[in-house]
Amino acid sequence: MRQNLARRAALVDAAIEVLARDGARGLTFRAVDTEAAVPNGTASNYFANRDDLLNQAGARIYARLRPDDATIAAMSRGPAGRERTARMVREVLERVTTFRTGYLALLELRLEATRRPALRALLTDRVRADLDANAEGHLAAGLPGDADTVRLIHLAVNWLVVERLTLPDVFPQETAAELITTLVERLLPPGPA
Incomplete structure (x- = not known):
């Protein structure tokens, strides 16, 4: 090779x-x-x-979807509350939908993984590691909620990404941002803004 x-x-x-x-x-x-x-x-x-x-x-x-160090640092600023969490989730939505072909290709790979055990193992390990890292980071940052909250946000936002990339008029960008705020407010306990 x-x-x-x-x-x-x-x-x-x-x-x-x-x-x-x-x-x-x-x-x-x-x-x-x-x-x-x-x-x-x-x-x-x-x-x-x-x-x-x-x-x-x-x-x-996955390597291309990872935020750069400056983005990670910017997401860490501000009080550890609902607003910061919502801002972080909106940033993820923006970053992922900006790399449109990457996420569409990932959807194709997920479908292909149903027929290819090695690809399924690779994607399973990657998604599980990302979920674990996101939950650990969320808790370490002192953000409200628990690991299950992070998983629920992950599930909801993944489908919102699919809607934004495949049927963008269902949830236009402004509506998607508002939905993220609502999601975070309903899932996370009140606390510092």
């Missing part, structure tokens, strides 16, 4: 674009080569097989 890390990343990013546009069935090495504007056969030199490409696309999506 080839080791040019920049080329590999470009091919995985191209795979994400193909997944989002054409679905899992459209993800072929040739389609990735075309999307990445590289000679035919390039992707097959970098990935052992289609499963390898799917797994690496899944890992790359």
Whole structure:
């Protein structure tokens, strides 16, 4: 397998674009080569097989969705209350919906994971680790609520992301922001603003 890390990343990013546009069935090495504007056969030199490409696309999506250090620091500012929690959740919604192709590709990968045990294991481990880290971070920051509250917010916001990306007129951006505030206010106990 080839080791040019920049080329590999470009091919995985191209795979994400193909997944989002054409679905899992459209993800072929040739389609990735075309999307990445590289000679035919390039992707097959970098990935052992289609499963390898799917797994690496899944890992790359999560890496690209992770907030940068400045965003994490900004989310940590302010009193540990409902308003800060709502602001953090709105930021997550904005960040995820801004990387539209990434999340659409992730939905394709989730569907494909029902047929591919290795991909299912990779995504299960990743989502579980993210949920655990989010709950731990929430509690460590002194924010109101418990780990179940974080899980409930996760579930609600994930479907809101799907609505925003697939049927954006159902919940326009302003309505989505208001719903997040309502969700947080109903799930979290009152406390510092």
